[in-house]
Amino acid sequence: MLPAKRLLAWHQAKEALRAAREEQKRLEEAIAAAERRVAEKEEQLRRLPVPANPDEEIARMLLEQEWWLAKKERDDAAASYADRNGEQEPTIQQLQFDIMQLEAGLDPEFLRAYLRLSETKALPIAEVRNKCCMGCCLPLSLRKLDEWRRGKGPVFCDECDRILV
Ligand SMILES: [Zn+2]
Incomplete structure (x- = not known):
């Protein structure tokens, strides 16, 4: 491979690896953000007094619903992270290998x-x-x-x- 072409291939492999890692990080951040929302709702629920009238009961039910939705969002984020990682992991390993090989011959x-x-x-x-x-x-x-x-x-x-x- 011509030195210029090898440099290009090395550069492209590095960019692809960076993009894959950035995507992993984005998904991890999405899980963490969803996790924080779940904790926030749990905390709000803990602080809520025992309902003493229908309005307070409705307020609790609404909050419980928000908590449930936050948990669902977190579980969805974790599932898509697991899916995507399963696909990406072999690609990342291949890229790491390619980068090493190309780099050695630069x-x-x-x-x-x-x-x-x-x-x-x-x-x-x-x-x-x-x-x-x-x-x-x-x-x-x-x-x-x-x-x-x-x-x-x-x-x-x-x-x-x-x-x-
Ligand atoms: Zn130019």
């Missing part, structure tokens, strides 16, 4: 350039399509394209400075 010069640009850019690499840099969408000079095709060492876009891959 050209050090490409990696250095990538890490340097990562400090200032969210996306330090850009694909070349139709003779344009996909980072800034500007056409590349013929000389740049030629340099990029030869693929000896990292080639940078003149406009946005990203590594062309």
Whole structure:
């Protein structure tokens, strides 16, 4: 695999892993939030005095209903977390493996350039399509394209400075 293509594959695998982990975190946060709502309703129920009239009885029933709904929401969140994790876990393991393999074969010069640009850019690499840099969408000079095709060492876009891959 050409060093630029390997860098791209490594970058994409890392991004996919990050997205998968972010999704896991979002689902975990949803469970925690639902858990807090259940605890809040339980606390409110505990503080409610024993109903002494029909209004107070209705108030308790409503609160009990809210408690029940909060529990259902929590159980649903936990179930979708379990479902999604079952699907995602093998993907995450595969990605971790791919990243390790790709990383081991990365050209050090490409990696250095990538890490340097990562400090200032969210996306330090850009694909070349139709003779344009996909980072800034500007056409590349013929000389740049030629340099990029030869693929000896990292080639940078003149406009946005990203590594062309
Ligand atoms: Zn560019």
